[in-house]
Amino acid sequence: MPYDYRRISKKYNIDYSYNLKTYISFLLRHKILLFWVVLFVAITEVLGSLDRFLFKAIIDNSTEYTAGTLSRILFGEFLVTLALIYGLIILGRVVFRWLRVHALNRFHAILEFDLKQIYFNHLVGLSHNFHTTHKTGSFISTFP
Numbered sequence: 001m002p003y004d005y006r007r008i009s010k011k012y013n014i015d016y017s018y019n020l021k022t023y024i025s026f027l028l029r030h031k032i033l034l035f036w037v038v039l040f041v042a043i044t045e046v047l048g049s050l051d052r053f054l055f056k057a058i059i060d061n062s063t064e065y066t067a068g069t070l071s072r073i074l075f076g077e078f079l080v081t082l083a084l085i086y087g088l089i090i091l092g093r094v095v096f097r098w099l100r101v102h103a104l105n106r107f108h109a110i111l112e113f114d115l116k117q118i119y120f121n122h123l124v125g126l127s128h129n130f131h132t133t134h135k136t137g138s139f140i141s142t143f144p
Contacts, residue, residue: 026111033107040100047093054082054089 027034061078064070070078 026114029114030107030110033103033110037100037103037107040096040103044093044096044100047089047096050089051086054086058082 058079061070061075065072065075
């Protein structure tokens with residue numbers, strides 16, 4: 001049976017717009033790292049789709065070669081050039097995937113640290129009466 005999130009949100013009155021605003025405020029604190037993450041993701045996706053264009057160029061030039069409008073030497077040079085370009089694309093994919101993963105891990109760690117720091121400071125700032133009337137185990141179970 002699937003989990004009914006609507007029932008939970010009605011029970012606890014979760015304010016999704018507030019949560020989204022809070023999350024976006026955390027994201028915008030690290031604009032430069034967020035920019036690099038988005039850039040690495042975009043470059044990785046572009047490099048992932050370039051091989052389709054290379055395949056199209058191979059088909060087009062193969063058609064010209066079989067029709068006799070392209071010489072064997074030019075077609076061979078074209079294939080060698082395309083193989084080199086494909087090798088560079090593969091190398092670029094590896095490098096930018098590594099950069100993407102590294103930047104995402106760093107971004108995640110920074111966001112998690114910020115969240116823990118803010119919520120810890122909030123807990124420490126609560127009154128002595130609050131801490132004496134609430135059980136410690138209930139706080140620990142709510143933290144990720």
